[in-house]
Amino acid sequence: MSGRACTLFPRTLELLEPMHVVDGLMQTGWTGRTYAVYRDGEHVTRRAWQSLLPLMDNSFHNYVLNIRQKRSEEIFAARYKTQFDRAVYHGWEIVAYKIDTSLGDGYNITADISHVSLGQRAVRWWVRIDGRMKTNMPETNLAFGSIESQTHGNVLWVKLDRDAHRIGFALTPSLQAKYPDGLTQEDVVREATESLKPFTLEIERVDWWTQYNVRQKVATTFQKDEFVLLAGDAAHTHSSAFAQGMNTGVHDATNLAWKLSGALKGWYQRATLETYSSERRAAALKLISIDRLAASAVSGDIPTEYQRPGLTAEDALHSIFETNMNFTIGLGVSYDEVASVLHTTPTATTLLPGTRSPDALLHAPGPRVPFRLHDITHRDSNDRWSLLVFAGSYHRTKPRFVELRDKATASGSRIARWNHLLTFSTIILDTVGSAWEAFDGPALGKLYFDTDSLAHDRYGVYSDHGAIVVVRPDGVFAFAAALEDLSNVEDYFAGICA
Numbered sequence: 001m002s003g004r005a006c007t008l009f010p011r012t013l014e015l016l017e018p019m020h021v022v023d024g025l026m027q028t029g030w031t032g033r034t035y036a037v038y039r040d041g042e043h044v045t046r047r048a049w050q051s052l053l054p055l056m057d058n059s060f061h062n063y064v065l066n067i068r069q070k071r072s073e074e075i076f077a078a079r080y081k082t083q084f085d086r087a088v089y090h091g092w093e094i095v096a097y098k099i100d101t102s103l104g105d106g107y108n109i110t111a112d113i114s115h116v117s118l119g120q121r122a123v124r125w126w127v128r129i130d131g132r133m134k135t136n137m138p139e140t141n142l143a144f145g146s147i148e149s150q151t152h153g154n155v156l157w158v159k160l161d162r163d164a165h166r167i168g169f170a171l172t173p174s175l176q177a178k179y180p181d182g183l184t185q186e187d188v189v190r191e192a193t194e195s196l197k198p199f200t201l202e203i204e205r206v207d208w209w210t211q212y213n214v215r216q217k218v219a220t221t222f223q224k225d226e227f228v229l230l231a232g233d234a235a236h237t238h239s240s241a242f243a244q245g246m247n248t249g250v251h252d253a254t255n256l257a258w259k260l261s262g263a264l265k266g267w268y269q270r271a272t273l274e275t276y277s278s279e280r281r282a283a284a285l286k287l288i289s290i291d292r293l294a295a296s297a298v299s300g301d302i303p304t305e306y307q308r309p310g311l312t313a314e315d316a317l318h319s320i321f322e323t324n325m326n327f328t329i330g331l332g333v334s335y336d337e338v339a340s341v342l343h344t345t346p347t348a349t350t351l352l353p354g355t356r357s358p359d360a361l362l363h364a365p366g367p368r369v370p371f372r373l374h375d376i377t378h379r380d381s382n383d384r385w386s387l388l389v390f391a392g393s394y395h396r397t398k399p400r401f402v403e404l405r406d407k408a409t410a411s412g413s414r415i416a417r418w419n420h421l422l423t424f425s426t427i428i429l430d431t432v433g434s435a436w437e438a439f440d441g442p443a444l445g446k447l448y449f450d451t452d453s454l455a456h457d458r459y460g461v462y463s464d465h466g467a468i469v470v471v472r473p474d475g476v477f478a479f480a481a482a483l484e485d486l487s488n489v490e491d492y493f494a495g496i497c498a
């Protein structure tokens, strides 16, 4: 059975780009840039929602994508099948496992598995219903609609893929008392209709509904016995208040994939794989701390930290949302406060290690068609590290660039030890006919032009100085050094590679 997520945020789409599934998601889902909040049938201004879209402008995916998880999983599974000729196995439980490296087959684990059926218990209950719906609410095709109801908590209205919408509401104490044995589909339709009042609602077709429990949990570690790794809901569960579960699962998977595949190929030291657990568990703990507050406010309870005279649960919810917006849309998820072998203080640029590497439009020699810097660092990186040589104004940086190129390409150079896991690119501010015009020789890797200087600015590179910027395979900024300090970059890789 598929999960029930419907909203994907900008960073999740960026992280999924190397998997070549984003086009399919966009063609199938609903891209939304509209929000509305209603109270007593009137449109109200809530700063938190209105500020969300401008914040997304840091990404070229400056929208939310609403797609039911059944469909996104179909797209992932189809890609997995096309690329690897493999299928996902659902419903198999690991009953026991043992670490066994003696076979030398690289798998290191022998597991006993059996087929399972699942159960669940309740703490706080919420309801969601998907289907074709008719209403007199002024705007219906909303990325997110929020109805501030007196009786059903903060009611969620979402435009989904195809012709469907989703309504969500909390089973408040009075609703729980009304339905002590739980709700039937008929009850859910009736309460959904009530929840939208004073607007009318007719549910013409029910695709799916659920009454589900909400609680917050994080596994004590995401890595056990070196080779057992937890990700997604298996590692952390929480409410769907800010639509985080699947988004966070994608952050987990893309953080883990390159470390695990590199570890299996023998590229990295053991501590590099261990950063998966430390980085992602810290992010999950942050998410849980936000979710405790949000889930309470969505259910109509004011969290203790927010209790002030005159402040409603709705006010608290919007305040929680506004404070944590950048984290919620994923662009602000970072590992800069996690102690890790991947974090060495950069000796150039102004970026914090462990934060998202910025995107910008570049040009390549030839056609004047811009393309995204993330195409180099994310989409086409093939699980390799990106070494972006920002050479700024080549008239000024040429001697240092040439010296760097000579060092990097000299036979027996130290950096060449890691050529199998990294890709060089050279980015200059001006346009030239070829790299030879700028540097009396080739670029390091491919040559690109940052004609409006936005890439240099976003990475905090001075045009007179330039810098070597190291971006992880998952598009996270790792390290930077001056053009003349290639040895700092080599030290960085020596610290994490086998």
Ligand SMILES: Cc1cc2nc3c(=O)[nH]c(=O)nc-3n(C[C@H](O)[C@H](O)[C@H](O)COP(=O)(O)OP(=O)(O)OC[C@H]3O[C@@H](n4cnc5c(N)ncnc54)[C@H](O)[C@@H]3O)c2cc1C
Pocket (backbone or CB within 6 Å): 001, 002, 003, 004, 005, 006, 007, 008, 069, 090, 091, 092, 093, 094, 116, 118, 128, 210, 212, 231, 232, 233, 234, 240, 242, 243, 244, 245, 246, 247, 248, 249
């Ligand atoms: C109503 C609702 C709305 C949501 N909306 C959003 C949203 O808008 N955005 C968002 O990001 N997230 C949302 N979520 C959360 C999202 O659905 C989950 O976080 C996501 O499905 C987690 O994916 P997963 O692959 O980690 O786990 P799952 O989707 O749960 O997949 C795990 C699979 O493993 C199987 N399984 C479980 N236990 C065992 C076992 N012991 N042995 C073998 N197999 C097992 C399950 O049957 C399932 O197929 C929502 C959740 C709900 C309930």
